[in-house]
Amino acid sequence: MSKFNFPFIKETNELSNLRKEVREFITTCINNNEFTPSPDAWVFSADPSFSKKLGSKGWLGMSFPKEYGGHQRTALERYVVTEELLSLGAPVAAHWIADRQSGSQILRYGNEKQKSSIIPRITAGECFFAIGMSEPDSGSDLASVKTKATKTKNGWKLEGRKIWSTGAHLAHYMIVLARTSPASEKNRHEGLSQFLVDLSLPNVKITGIPDMTGQRHFNETLFDNVELSDDSLLGEEGKGWKQVVGELALERSGPERFLSHFTLLDSFINEFRNSLIHSGTKIVGKLISEIQTLRRMSFSVASMLQSGESPETQAAFVKELGNKFEKMMIETLREFSNIVPLHEWPNQLQNLFEDATLRIPSNSLRGGTTEIMKGIIARQLGLR
Amino acid sequence: MIEELEIILETTSKILQKHINHSLRQNIVSENTDILNLWNEIEKNGLPKISVKEKFGGYEIPFFSILPLIKIVNNHGTPLPLSETILSNYILSESDINPPNGIVTFATDTKNLQIKNNMISGELLSVPYLNLTKNLLIVHELNNVKKAILIDEINGEIINKKNFLAEPRYDIKVKNLNIAEIRPIKNNIDFNFLGAILRSAQMIGAMEKVIDLSIKYCSERKQFGRALSKFQAIQHQISEMAVELSASSAALSTITKLGLSEKNSNDTAILKIRAGFAAGKIIAISHQVHGAIGFTKEYELSYFTKNLNSWRNDFGNESFWEEFLGKRFLEKNNKNLWEYLT
Numbered sequence: 001m002s003k004f005n006f007p008f009i010k011e012t013n014e015l016s017n018l019r020k021e022v023r024e025f026i027t028t029c030i031n032n033n034e035f036t037p038s039p040d041a042w043v044f045s046a047d048p049s050f051s052k053k054l055g056s057k058g059w060l061g062m063s064f065p066k067e068y069g070g071h072q073r074t075a076l077e078r079y080v081v082t083e084e085l086l087s088l089g090a091p092v093a094a095h096w097i098a099d100r101q102s103g104s105q106i107l108r109y110g111n112e113k114q115k116s117s118i119i120p121r122i123t124a125g126e127c128f129f130a131i132g133m134s135e136p137d138s139g140s141d142l143a144s145v146k147t148k149a150t151k152t153k154n155g156w157k158l159e160g161r162k163i164w165s166t167g168a169h170l171a172h173y174m175i176v177l178a179r180t181s182p183a184s185e186k187n188r189h190e191g192l193s194q195f196l197v198d199l200s201l202p203n204v205k206i207t208g209i210p211d212m213t214g215q216r217h218f219n220e221t222l223f224d225n226v227e228l229s230d231d232s233l234l235g236e237e238g239k240g241w242k243q244v245v246g247e248l249a250l251e252r253s254g255p256e257r258f259l260s261h262f263t264l265l266d267s268f269i270n271e272f273r274n275s276l277i278h279s280g281t282k283i284v285g286k287l288i289s290e291i292q293t294l295r296r297m298s299f300s301v302a303s304m305l306q307s308g309e310s311p312e313t314q315a316a317f318v319k320e321l322g323n324k325f326e327k328m329m330i331e332t333l334r335e336f337s338n339i340v341p342l343h344e345w346p347n348q349l350q351n352l353f354e355d356a357t358l359r360i361p362s363n364s365l366r367g368g369t370t371e372i373m374k375g376i377i378a379r380q381l382g383l384r
Numbered sequence: 385m386i387e388e389l390e391i392i393l394e395t396t397s398k399i400l401q402k403h404i405n406h407s408l409r410q411n412i413v414s415e416n417t418d419i420l421n422l423w424n425e426i427e428k429n430g431l432p433k434i435s436v437k438e439k440f441g442g443y444e445i446p447f448f449s450i451l452p453l454i455k456i457v458n459n460h461g462t463p464l465p466l467s468e469t470i471l472s473n474y475i476l477s478e479s480d481i482n483p484p485n486g487i488v489t490f491a492t493d494t495k496n497l498q499i500k501n502n503m504i505s506g507e508l509l510s511v512p513y514l515n516l517t518k519n520l521l522i523v524h525e526l527n528n529v530k531k532a533i534l535i536d537e538i539n540g541e542i543i544n545k546k547n548f549l550a551e552p553r554y555d556i557k558v559k560n561l562n563i564a565e566i567r568p569i570k571n572n573i574d575f576n577f578l579g580a581i582l583r584s585a586q587m588i589g590a591m592e593k594v595i596d597l598s599i600k601y602c603s604e605r606k607q608f609g610r611a612l613s614k615f616q617a618i619q620h621q622i623s624e625m626a627v628e629l630s631a632s633s634a635a636l637s638t639i640t641k642l643g644l645s646e647k648n649s650n651d652t653a654i655l656k657i658r659a660g661f662a663a664g665k666i667i668a669i670s671h672q673v674h675g676a677i678g679f680t681k682e683y684e685l686s687y688f689t690k691n692l693n694s695w696r697n698d699f700g701n702e703s704f705w706e707e708f709l710g711k712r713f714l715e716k717n718n719k720n721l722w723e724y725l726t
Contacts, residue, residue: 285710
């Protein structure tokens with residue numbers, strides 16, 4: 001049980017300087033009332049003009065090659081930028097998925113036309129993506145997807161439904177996992193392919209689904225015999241499973257798995273510093289130890305990605321621990337209301353807290369459930 | 385040096401593999417020739433003085449770099465205080481005291497210590513393996529200076545002997561005991577920090593073993609017509625252990641790389657909190673998935689879980705270090721949390 005290591009990676013001075021630069025930029029935006037920091041901002045808070053701004057600062061598509069408008073910087077640099085954006089609750093939802101996973105997926109598997117037409121726009125903060133994995137009948141059991149792509153004379157015909165796609169209503173594209181040939185008896189993972197689907201095509205219908213907070217961020221997307229051009233196939237026909245597994249490593253290992261509600265924690269500590277000194281040092285210490293450990297692990301995964309490894313299992317570790325931490329954090333704050341009753345908290349903090357309490361069940365569902373993470377780990381331990 | 389360490393790790397594994405079986409752990413007395421043979425083999429390979437300066441006959445590999453060795457020693461469930469000896473000798477050497485040959489243990493804690501005329505009196509608490517050695521390190525602070533005190537002829541009144549633990553532990557009251565050497569510790573290093581790091585590395589080695597034992601047992605044991613490991617409920621429990629361990633290992637790799645300084649003393653706290661918390665979870669889950677067999681003396685699981693229980697309480701438990709971390713941030717800092725963390 002020593003095969004899953006998270007080697008320590010030091011934050012260099014260059015990285016710290018970048019961190020400072022990003023922080024100053026975001027703080028200025030906040031001071032100029034360009035946005036109000038919000039929790040879970042990478043899911044809920046979309047602001048295309050802010051995304052564009054980040055693009056012009058060179059903070060999107062950071063690790064993408066220069067020939068596609070990228071900046072050829074490291075995954076560690078990207079990590080630092082995303083941490084700063086998350087910790088300050090910046091409105092990053094519009095570009096988040098494109099920058100985190102779709103762009104890399106296209107660079108890795110896409111053809112020249114896909115790369116040159118899309119990557120520069122992602123980098124500029126002008127092209128947004130949604131995830132096309134889950135379906136009404138396929139949640140955790142991703143290999144059971146029924147969306148079907150059939151070869152036609154000029155390309156493909158796409159038929160099916162995708163669901164829970166965050167930001168699909170704002171996105172330009174969706175990477176859709178579809179069946180291109182029936183699953184073999186032995187291996188359900190065969191016969192799947194990924195498609196790069198332009199969401200403005202005819203017969204694509206996107207319907208919003210309000211979540212339990214009443215907000216709309218996720219959607220159901222109907223593909224009613226959508227005609228796709230030949231070069232909509234992303235990567236290799238039939239290799240969709242392997243491709244999607246790699247995409248999930250990008251999706252699961254980042255700091256959004258434990259910094260989604262950092263703005264709440266930060267305001268909480270600023271507000272109650274004096275009471276905490278008397279009766280909350282232990283809880284603050286516990287929270288610090290968890291966050292720092294998670295940051296080290298996630299940063300370590302970024303360095304694995306940088307060196308071309310596929311840390312799918314390590315990503316599952318980060319996600320599982322991160323989800324647990326966030327739930328624990330909110331419980332810890334709730335228990336503190338024994339010391340200062342909730343109704344005496346400033347309104348803004350009360351709202352943040354209640355908002356987080358409402359949203360928190362989703363953290364261990366999105367990007368793969370706790371049960372799926374544990375299953376991945378169990379498989380790697382040789383139990384399956 | 386990395387290559388040198390790799391070789392040492394490999395050799396150590398082989399030695400421990402060859403000498404240790406579970407029955408050896410049930411008879412940790414100085415009359416047991418198997419115990420003596422194992423120690424001799426360990427000493428022959430220079431392990432006790434691995435972090436001791438060359439001028440005192442050591443390898444002079446920094447203590448923080450050899451934490452992987454501490455992990456291996458405790459992964460094998462070595463029923464000897466090699467980890468304690470390595471740390472004691474390192475502290476002695478850093479204090480410019482030539483470490484003695486043989487086993488050196490330490491007082492985990494002390495009470496009412498008094499030093500007069502090069503003699504020491506008071507209570508030395510929770511001393512591991514006192515039955516195997518006469519050499520003992522005490523770290524004691526005098527006028528804000530931390531001093532390393534070497535005793536080479538320990539004797540006194542045993543006031544408490546903890547037999548139920550995996551490793552023997554003693555509380556001993558000493559009166560006018562001769563001090564062999566006493567010197568200030570270089571850089572005023574805090575023993576509590578070093579101890580916390582040592583115990584965390586030991587815990588991580590032991591936790592790896594406990595998880596391996598659980599995987600092995602659950603893969604072999606059949607109930608309801610299939611191996612326990614094929615039940616999802618069991619798989620998820622074992623995964624949970626792996627998750628806890630991975631967080632502790634990440635915290636350890638920070639210390640292995642950065643060592644210990646004023647600047648990163650939070651990392652020690654984080655490590656001890658993380659490892660102690662993980663140990664609690666892993667003790668509970670490993671016993672749960674093992675069923676009754678894990679609760680027997682004959683099966684080796686309990687040797688490791690008992691040690692985990694002792695180590696998580698030594699040198700400050702989770703609460704102690706959580707208070708330390710929280711206080712440090714809240715009292716000595718006006719920064720907001722994110723600035724502080726980064």
